[in-house]
Amino acid sequence: MRFLITAGPTREPLDPVRYLSNRSSGKMGYAIAEASLEAGHEVVLISGPVGINRPRGAAVIPISTSDEMFDAVHQQARNCDILVMCAAVADYKPAKVSKSKIKKRDGNLSFDLIPTRDILASLPKNRKYIVVGFAAETENVETNALEKLREKNCDIVVANDVSRADSGMESDENEVTILFRGGEIKKISRAPKKIVARELIKIFANVCEKRLTKKIA
Ligand code: C5P
Numbered sequence: 001m002r003f004l005i006t007a008g009p010t011r012e013p014l015d016p017v018r019y020l021s022n023r024s025s026g027k028m029g030y031a032i033a034e035a036s037l038e039a040g041h042e043v044v045l046i047s048g049p050v051g052i053n054r055p056r057g058a059a060v061i062p063i064s065t066s067d068e069m070f071d072a073v074h075q076q077a078r079n080c081d082i083l084v085m086c087a088a089v090a091d092y093k094p095a096k097v098s099k100s101k102i103k104k105r106d107g108n109l110s111f112d113l114i115p116t117r118d119i120l121a122s123l124p125k126n127r128k129y130i131v132v133g134f135a136a137e138t139e140n141v142e143t144n145a146l147e148k149l150r151e152k153n154c155d156i157v158v159a160n161d162v163s164r165a166d167s168g169m170e171s172d173e174n175e176v177t178i179l180f181r182g183g184e185i186k187k188i189s190r191a192p193k194k195i196v197a198r199e200l201i202k203i204f205a206n207v208c209e210k211r212l213t214k215k216i217a
Helices: 027-038 066-077 141-151 193-216
Strands: 002-007 012-015 018-020 042-047 059-062 082-085 092-094 113-115 130-137 156-161 173-180 185-192
Touching: 002 027, 002 066, 012 092, 018 092, 027 042, 027 193, 042 066, 066 082, 082 193, 130 141, 130 193, 141 156, 141 173, 156 193, 173 193, 185 193
Parallel strands: 002 042, 002 082, 042 059, 082 130, 130 156
Antiparallel strands: 012 018, 092 113, 156 173, 173 185
16 A cells, blocks of 8 residues: 655744744654555655654655645655654734744744644545544543544544653654544553554554455455
């Protein structure tokens, strides 16, 4: 199967030397890319700036901003069977990007932020590929993730509690709840991201296979 995976943070520039970003390390997305390759799948990895080696055998498309990720996903999605949106895309970006470095002055400084385009929500409703979204939540994890699944028209949402220091963002371990469009819920208990990724890949490929056999039957 052909996996299209996004990973890492995006950077939204304020001026030539500053940007808004988040704590995403890219570890989960890269572990999913490695696990997909290990299972014999084809992988295209759209990656924000991270400090991890490229997975051997993956076609890597480096991006920086949410707009670059938006374009790359739209270009690549038509050639995939499963899109895994693991990246922590910024929800807001500065309304204006200053061409020159913003000078330090006395007093407070404020910026207007505008919403970025939601990549998941922008995907065509009628599509051949499976779409997996990720939900990093600090409270009401399942309720918020279910809302995300419906609002963003995903087939699957993988939710994790990022309020815990021992799993989720930056950590080497994760514990996830998987919500399916049909209402089913599965859990993967705390384990190294590599192990969680292997389990996730099996689940995604299974859903994809079921969809393909349904179409042929
Ligand atoms: O709304 P929230 O950012 O919590 O949603 C997370 C999910 O949505 C992730 O799968 C992320 O990759 C995706 N996302 C997106 N476009 C955005 C922001 C998030 O596709 N602008």
